[in-house]
Amino acid sequence: MSRTLPRILLLAALLAAVLVPAAPAAPPVLAAASTQAAGGSHPCAPLDIVLLIDTTGSMEGAISNVKSEVTRLTDTIEEESAGDYRIGLIEFGVGLTVRAPFADRNADEIRDIVASLSAEGGGDGPEAWDEALVTAVETRSAAETGGNQYADFSVPWRAEAKKMIVLITDNRPAGFDDSYDVADLTRAEQVAQRAAVEDMRIATVFVPNGQHEDEARADLRQIAEYTSSTYFETAEDGSNLTDGLTLNVETCAEDSDGDGLFDVWEIEGYDFDGDGDIDVDLPAMGASPDHKDLFLQVNWMQPDGAAPCYFIFWCPTSSDGAHPPSPAALNLLTAAFASAPVVNPDGKPGVRVHIDAGPLTPAADQALRSDSAGGILPFHRDLLFPAGSTDEDRDAELVELADAWFPRERLALFTRVLYVHKIVTDETFGGVTNGLASSIPGDTVMIAGATLTGDQQNDFFEAAILMHELGHTLGLGHGGYDRLRGKPTYPSVMNYDVLYGDGLLRAGRDHVLDYSNYEIAAIDEAALDERAGLELADPDDPQAGVFRTEKIYYTCAGKDATQRSLASAPIDWNCDGDTNDRSVRASVDWKPTVQILAGRDDWATLIFSGGQRGGLASRGEPVTDEDLDIEKWLATPREYAVTGRGPGSVQTRPGTAVLRFAITNSGTKDDEYALSASVLGGWEGEATVPPLVAVAAGATVAVDVTVEIPEKADRGDTATVSLMAQSAGSDWMSASPSGTIVVGAVDEPRSSGGLRIDPERPGTGSVFTITGDGFAPGTEAIAASDDGWFAPVSGVVGADGSVTIPVTAPAAAAQGVVRILGSDAADAGDALRMAQPRVLEAEVEVVGLDARVVVTVAIILGGVALFTLVVLFATGSLRIGRRKPAAAADPVGPDEDESGA
Secondary structure: OOOOHHHHHHHHHHHHHOOOOOOOOOOOOOOOHHHOOOOOOOOOOOEEEEEEEEOOHHHHHHHHHHHHHHHHHHHHHHHHOOOOEEEEEEEEOOOEEEEEOOOEOOHHHHHHHHHHOOOOOOOOOOEOHHHHHHHHHHOOOHHHHOOOEEOOOOOOOOOOOEEEEEEEEOOOEOHHHOOOOHHHHHHHHHHHHHHHHOOEEEEEEEOOOOOOHHHHHHHHHHHHHHOOOOEEEOOOOOOOHHHHHHHHHHHOOOOOOOOOOOHHHHHHOEOOOOOOOOOEOOOOOOOEOOEOEEEEEEEEEOOOOOEEOEOOOEEOOOOOOOOOOOHHHHHHHHHHHHOOOOOOOOOOOOOEEEEEOHHHOOHHHOOOOOOOOEEEEOOOOOEEOOOOOOHHHHHHHHHHHHHOOOOHHHOOOEEEEEEEOOEEOOOOOOOEEOEEEOOEOOOEEEEEHHHHHHHOEOHHHHHHHHHHHHHHHOOOEOOEOOOOOOOOOOOOOOOHHHHHOOOEEEOOEEEEOOOOOOOEOOEEOOOEOOOOOOOEOOOOOOOHHHHHHEEEEEEOOOOOOEEEEEOOOOOOOOOOOOOOOOOEOOOOOOOOOOOEEOOOOOHHHOOOOEEOEOOOOEOOEOOOOOOOOHHHHHOOOOOOOEEEEOOEEEEEOOEEEEEEEEEEEOOOOOEEEEEEEEEEEOOOOOEEOOOEEEEOOOOEEEEEEEEEEOOOOOOOOEEEEEEEEEEOOOOOOEEOOEEEEEEOOOOOOOOOOOOEEEOOOOEOOOEEEEEEOOEOOOOEEEEEEOOOOOOOEEEEOOOOOOEEEEEEOOOOOEEEEEEEEEEEHHHOOOOOOOOOEEEEEEEEEEEOHHHOHHHHHHHHHHHHHHHHHHHHHHHOOOOOOOOOOOOOOOOOOOOOOOOOO
């Protein structure tokens, strides 16, 4: 692909300034395909091989390259067959010419024949490769073709030999009439099926020339798949054709389960450099030649700086943290592939996904774990694809970025997944996307971690985006075989309506994460019959039961709202309230014009070889995903939805750290979330978190995760702290935001004074209050003491910027400094972000018991004395300085004398 000088300079600057490792090294280059076969054995011995070569004029470039490299190819045949081989060669155009039937050890003869080949005659139209296949498979004589074949191909295949056909062409099949029709493709498919019965492999090689490319690709892939063999697409000039041929011969083009990994690799392991030693032990990693395997290596950006944690326990957030994947999202992806209706030779369904994510590698995949995976990508805020850049430019740059950071020995085996900060698709910074794939099919996926593992992180949506982008690398477009979006005939996570909705709606369940399990018959938007609903392309499809329970999304003509309907029931296409209309003209997808909307059975048509994955280095069609953003997903109302936010990257010392996370209930119903936390990376420490938090619909709450950092942690060590919030209202809704701890020296913040203490001299063990002003309203502030008098206590700042926090004084007399730490009102920002700290302090004297005893006793004694005096006086028992008054004269009674006796 040609590029202008500014584009080259931009890419060079991006690679140099953005993704340069600490110890500079030259970016690895994929080794030649011919060095990528397993060593130590001869998987293709003995060998009978037939080369079917299109020699029409449009193949001139490929023929030239085959001729110049044929020595290399025949040398490979001799080596990989241990000298026990026979080569046949048939060239074709309108007719067939048998240039060489099978003959023992005839490499020299084949070299001479190929040197004499010339590409001439014919046009850019289809050619008779279907007939060439019939002649090769059935060892057909010239007489059997009615004069359309020159010479016989009548030497039979050896029963004991490995049987291989390599078909090289640039177009569709045409029979002997030089004109394609469906009967030609049917003939080719039938002979491929017969070849499979005879254990023959048909490896197909496509040389793109701009004519019928999509159709030719599909035809040739299908022929290869019938025989569990490989499809390879060359460069436009066929310059890498010999590499593809050589690799097919080295592996005998055997891929029994059709997962893009040759059988010999999955049985013996992968010898990248051809030295006879296994470089990647695929069998130990779980690979098998009789069950489809998909290997992923996940890398993510690490932050370029960290906000310091103050006083060890208080960690204000930084906006830029690491962007690791959510383990819950990876589990959702793995489960979706494992339950897929995919046919395998071992009789078990599904695709086994194996993930190397460094410290986040799933327990079942620990054999894959490598030092090259995980958070090793240097941080860069935006990966920018300037305005005016083509899709091809983006794809090439994405692949070059990935090539610089993934081990070369894995390039033919693994899909590369990069979690970056943000993906900007034009220099106006308006086109931001959550994901990007290299090509359809391809080998590289990029995920925007700033949203999917940051401020708007949600496990289901992250898994859906990852599965969507992986689908592109596996050959899927937004409309299945095409790029049309919002097609009701395409129930797949590749469909934007499904992606932004609640996933697939199947069997009474929403939120099913899946590709399409069947093909829906095409509909014509110019004449929709509401009464008929949708139908399967194949009524006998084994997934018909799934289809009958599926709800599909569609858009009414002239209306923005997405509707839902049972796929097999009558559908109100024009949204007039009934399903009686027989001929409705309406656009029911995202494109305003009416057209034919076809379906696709995704799982039955996945393409596992793409880009460098599979070792054949074939590039697919470019991908455009500018409309892929989380805002559309968040804008779709849901009863239960949750997003999470991590604290970014913080720096602290060994000891205790409290990291602030945020949980947002973005659903329409109140919910509560079960919480758990984990620490992975430089150490596996303890993390504690409240077990449950209730959050009202639309509300956000702060959740503090306490982490114990071991004393043995060295400066520069990092660990990822993940918070898992599982919805109680919906078992599929969860969020797993993360933060990063960096161990390092932390400077204490400068204090500005200004606290008020009440009472000014609190007593030991008493409760006193600390009050400070100038904090951001609505944020949370934390009170602490230098000497650990009390555990950190938080309080919410009022509307006036003031906060009062009650604390308990220590049990012994002391003098020290207390502080309140919070967010400065001048930089309030988000209520849950405290990037600019405000620190107020005051010196406090706590009065001990020894200084209070005398005063206390005096007060008590004085009070007792005063109380006694009052009581005595009130009862008349106390007479001070008074005489008793004279008694009044009483009459003397009859029984008393004057003495009163």
